[in-house]
Amino acid sequence: MDNSICQVYEDEIQSLEEEIKFLAEKYEDSQQESTFFSDEEILMSIKSFQREFQGESKGHEFSSDLKAQLESLETDLSFLMKFTGIQFTSHSKKTVEKTRNRTVRKHRLSGNCCSLSFQLEFQLLEVQNKENVSAVITDLSIIMESGEDSDVSKFVSSTEEHGNLLTFFRSLSSYAEWYEHRRCTFLHFK
Amino acid sequence: RGKMEEGKAYSPDGVFAHLEMLEARAHEAAVKQEETKQQEEKLARLKARVQELRLQRDELRAKVDLQQKGQLGKGGVVSDPAQPSARAVLEWKIKSVKAMLQVFYLTGISGKLTKRGVCFCISTAYEGTYLDSYYLDLLAKPEVQIHRHSVPVFIPLEQIAKKYLQTDIRRFLSVLSDHLNAYAGRRYQADQLQERFSDQIEGTLQRNSLCNLLVFNYNVSSKSKSFPFNVRLLYGDLCCSLPTEVIVSCTPDAPASLAETAAAHSDLFRRVALHEAFRSFGSAEEN
Numbered sequence: 001m002d003n004s005i006c007q008v009y010e011d012e013i014q015s016l017e018e019e020i021k022f023l024a025e026k027y028e029d030s031q032q033e034s035t036f037f038s039d040e041e042i043l044m045s046i047k048s049f050q051r052e053f054q055g056e057s058k059g060h061e062f063s064s065d066l067k068a069q070l071e072s073l074e075t076d077l078s079f080l081m082k083f084t085g086i087q088f089t090s091h092s093k094k095t096v097e098k099t100r101n102r103t104v105r106k107h108r109l110s111g112n113c114c115s116l117s118f119q120l121e122f123q124l125l126e127v128q129n130k131e132n133v134s135a136v137i138t139d140l141s142i143i144m145e146s147g148e149d150s151d152v153s154k155f156v157s158s159t160e161e162h163g164n165l166l167t168f169f170r171s172l173s174s175y176a177e178w179y180e181h182r183r184c185t186f187l188h189f190k
Numbered sequence: 191r192g193k194m195e196e197g198k199a200y201s202p203d204g205v206f207a208h209l210e211m212l213e214a215r216a217h218e219a220a221v222k223q224e225e226t227k228q229q230e231e232k233l234a235r236l237k238a239r240v241q242e243l244r245l246q247r248d249e250l251r252a253k254v255d256l257q258q259k260g261q262l263g264k265g266g267v268v269s270d271p272a273q274p275s276a277r278a279v280l281e282w283k284i285k286s287v288k289a290m291l292q293v294f295y296l297t298g299i300s301g302k303l304t305k306r307g308v309c310f311c312i313s314t315a316y317e318g319t320y321l322d323s324y325y326l327d328l329l330a331k332p333e334v335q336i337h338r339h340s341v342p343v344f345i346p347l348e349q350i351a352k353k354y355l356q357t358d359i360r361r362f363l364s365v366l367s368d369h370l371n372a373y374a375g376r377r378y379q380a381d382q383l384q385e386r387f388s389d390q391i392e393g394t395l396q397r398n399s400l401c402n403l404l405v406f407n408y409n410v411s412s413k414s415k416s417f418p419f420n421v422r423l424l425y426g427d428l429c430c431s432l433p434t435e436v437i438v439s440c441t442p443d444a445p446a447s448l449a450e451t452a453a454a455h456s457d458l459f460r461r462v463a464l465h466e467a468f469r470s471f472g473s474a475e476e477n
Contacts, residue, residue, distance in 0.1 A: 009236035016243035023250040030257050032286075037279050045279035052276065066280050073287040076302050080294050083301075083360065091290050109293060124296075137296075137318035163318025169297035170367065177360055 022100060029095050046070075085176025086169060087111050101128045113172040114179045119143040122165060137163040295323070298367055306330065307337070312367050314374035316431075321374040326366075334359060344400045345369050346428070368429040375431030376401040382465035390468065392417040402428065404464075407441065410451075410471040418444035419452060423459060436460050 037045075046067060081087045088111035097104040103126045110119045122140040126133050140163045142156045159168045274282075294300035301310040307330040313323040327338040334355055341347045347366065354362035384395050392407040402425035407417035418441050426434035438456040440448050458467050 005233060006236060009233070009240055012240050013236065013243060016240070016247055020243065020247050020250060023247065023254055027250065027254050027257060030254070032282060035274075035282055037274075037282055042279060042283050045276040045283075049276040049280060066277065066284070070280060070284050070287065072303075073284060073291065077287055077291055077294075079303055079308075080291070080299075080301060084294075084297065084299055086294075086297060088290055088293065091286075091293060093289065107293070135296075135320040137320075140318070164315075165296055165318065166298045166313065166315040166320070166371070170364075170371075173297070173299070173360075174364065177364065 018100075022098075026095075026098055029098070033092070033094050084169075084173050085180070086113050086172060096123065102126070114176050116172065116175065117145045118172075120165075122163075137165045140165060142168065296320070298371075299363055307334075310363060312363065312370055314367075314371045316375045316378040319378070321378060324370055326363075328359075341366070341370070342373075342399070344398075345373065365429075372425075372427075372429045372431045373401060376425055379431065379464040380404060383468060386465060387412075387468045390417075390471075400428070401425075408468075410474070416443075417441070418448055419455065421455070421459065423464075431463070433460060 049066070088109060090110050091108070093105045093107045095103065095105050105124050105126075106121070107124060108119075108121050110117070112118065120140070120142055123138045125136045125138060127136075140160050142160055144152055144156055146152050155171070158164070291300065295311065295313055298313050298315075299310065300313070301308050304327070307328045309325060309327045311323050311325050314321045324340050324342075325338075326336060326341065329335050329337045336347075336351060336355070339347065345366075346369070350362060350365050350369070354365060380395055380397055380401055383391065389412040390409050394406075396405040397403065404423040405421070407420050409417045409419065420439050420441055422435075422437045423433040424435035425431070436456045436459045438452040438459070440446075440452050455467075458470070462470070
């Protein structure tokens with residue numbers, strides 16, 4: 001008899017812990033998405049953060065840890081942009097729906113690849129399965145600077161229709177490769 | 191002598207046995223009492239934990255509700271009434287950069303610098319659905335080489351590496367990505383067919399690991415019990431998810447009138463994704 005009461009409590013504890021985790025994530029996501037800090041504000045924060053922990057040897061770990069983490073992430077990002085030729089200039093996302101297993105986020109992304117600039121909007125649906133998380137793109141909308149070019153607009157509307165975000169970027173990257181190759185060849189002959 | 195006649199209980203052995211029994215009983219009772227005490231303590235602890243968590247959960251719910259209301263009201267950027275600390279700003283920036291790195295995953299090539307080189311991640315997708323991703327751990331010195339990877343054995347990785355890895359890493363990844371995406375696309379089509387149109391296919395689809403050879407018998411409607419068509423799909427171009435060779439034939443017992451349909455299908459399968467082709471059969475049937 002006692003064991004079944006214990007089980008009831010334990011089940012409730014587990015369910016509460018899951019709910020708390022879910023709510024905390026929801027709150028943090030919302031905070032993150034509705035805030036924005038400029039590059040100057042970030043630089044100032046890094047400086048003031050270092051000053052705060054200048055004297056303390058204990059806090060120094062945290063300070064260098066956060067700063068080092070940011071630097072490492074930014075290095076990775078700038079490497080990828082250089083390597084693929086795809087430069088993102090801005091990115092924002094908004095959580096439109098969040099349940100235990102499903103998250104739908106609306107993304108806005110702009111950037112350029114060599115001389116081609118683009119602006120994208122899409123919805124990303126992520127579903128938690130037993131083993132992994134599946135991701136599906138819907139409502140893809142692409143605006144390209146040279147959109148009047150009939151080849152480009154055909155490519156764009158076909159990509160939008162099928163939600164082919166990956167193909168879009170691979171094509172852009174190929175274009176960048178070819179562009180770079182052409183530029184090098186041209187320089188060679190100068 | 192007289193004592194022994196009154197019964198064994200009063201013999202020295204009897205007394206000790208009796209004492210042992212009493213001790214055992216007392217011990218059992220003590221153990222039971224301890225168990226009950228522990229059980230009660232456990233219940234009390236669990237109850238207290240439930241109360242604690244309920245309180246925490248209610249506070250969070252209120253916090254989230256307030257947050258949602260605040261955003262609906264202002265419709266703009268919501269800022270914390272208190273000045274955000276330098277740490278909070280940095281943490282925001284870190285999350286922001288991480289989010290952008292995650293976007294790179296959607297572009298098909300992402301990665302992370304390592305001490306000795308780069309670890310690339312090639313993602314695959316069929317239209318808007320992202321499928322498996324594969325990683326490649328590259329070392330930069332003494333020359334570019336593949337340290338570890340998760341590319342399946344039937345993808346000609348060594349061939350592609352031999353051709354491009356030393357001279358043009360971008361091209362190497364590009365070609366590898368084409369192979370992996372085409373494979374993922376072929377597999378996706380076969381899986382979709384098996385999953386959504388299983389009653390129109392006889393048994394299971396026969397396929398190889400590279401998913402570039404498929405053979406099966408099928409029907410256009412799900413109501414019939416016979417499968418008059420046989421198809422053999424060969425995907426000769428490993429960077430393509432459409433077949434290069436399609437042979438549709440009718441099974442020996444099929445009516446001759448179906449020969450024309452078989453020819454039409456042969457053409458269809460060359461142009462349209464497998465599961466899309468079957469979807470068109472369904473809507474044709476309805477008409």
